[in-house]
Amino acid sequence: MQQTDHTPAIDRMHLVEGLGKGLRVIEAFSDEFPRLTVTVAAERTGLTRYAVRRYLLSLVHFGYAATDGKHYWLLPKVLRLGQAFMEGARVPRLVQPFIQRASIQCGETLNVSALDGHEIVYLSRSNAARGASIGFHQGARVPAHVVAPGLAILSTLDDAALDDWIAGHSFASFTGFTLVEPQAFRDSVVLARRLGYWQADQYINFGLCGLSVPLKDRRGRCEYGVSVTVQRLAYPDDQMVTRLLPVLQEVAETLRPII
Structure with missing residues (x-):
């Protein structure tokens, strides 16, 4: 959920910016965009093509996405992220x-x-x-x-x-x-x-x-x-x-x- 007015503010020096960017790449997938190229993913996230490609390949490596060499799509393993919230x-x-x-x-x-x-x-x-x-x-x-x-x-x-x-x-x-x-x-x-x-x-x-x-x-x-x-x-x-x-x-x- 979004941060609310009673959620403590977090100093940006303690943030892992790469994690936030990786989550933005996951969120770029949708009903309208179930399969993304690096170029489209970069447009939807505002990140560079080089950075997006690394995040997408990382998702593939860790089992959260698949690719045919051009397009990328999410795999069922990504549901674990939402399930962790629902269970916790x-x-x-x-x-x-x-x-x-x-x-x-x-x-x-x-x-x-x-x-x-x-x-x-x-x-x-x-x-x-x-x-x-x-x-x-x-x-x-x-x-x-x-x-x-x-x-x-x-x-x-x-x-x-x-x-x-x-x-x-x-x-x-x-x-x-x-x-x-x-x-x-x-x-x-x-x-x-x-x-x-x-x-x-x-x-x-x-x-x-x-x-x-x-x-x-x-x-x-x-x-x-x-x-x-x-x-x-x-x-x-x-x-x-x-x-x-x-x-x-x-x-x-x-x-x-x-x-």
Whole structure:
């Protein structure tokens, strides 16, 4: 996750710059760029071709990537990096029984997610009582402006931090309902701040709606959100808020003293 305002600052003299650059090379791979040449990797990381080639060859040597001599791609071993976080992080493990209990109560799949820069990453997921569960799998990453947890978590920022975030965000459109105008998005986040929750109506997929509340710790700080995604037709009018918001609020209030 990104460094938060209560993370101690680290003197740059103690940093291993090469490690940071190597991680940038790993992060250069994506759905759009699953296979990279040295040139493309250099463009995406801002590093020199010489440096990128060394990092890519190192990834190949240590089993994290493969190459055909021109293109490079990641191997499953790289998943160990994310799995180490999932196994070692306290909050994803802590919230699991609580969201599982709430899922049984309401019959829907619940998620706990975090804001990582300009993306929401889903960390924990319950198993819905229904045969088919809807929503994002554990580890999924999506642009923060298209899902309810994004606006719910951003609503806890002060105005200056929110403005900085919006200024650096790319508002891609997924459906005709996606909030793509920065001012309209800001207005929605401010409204979410007043409401204490946010409902995302078909922002990323037609027919799907999300509902989320901020998951604050005992000091009132917020790094996570708890949410639910449902079929829009299953909750006409304001039934989604009426029936599911109390469930999410109860989870958030129960977890607040212990996270």
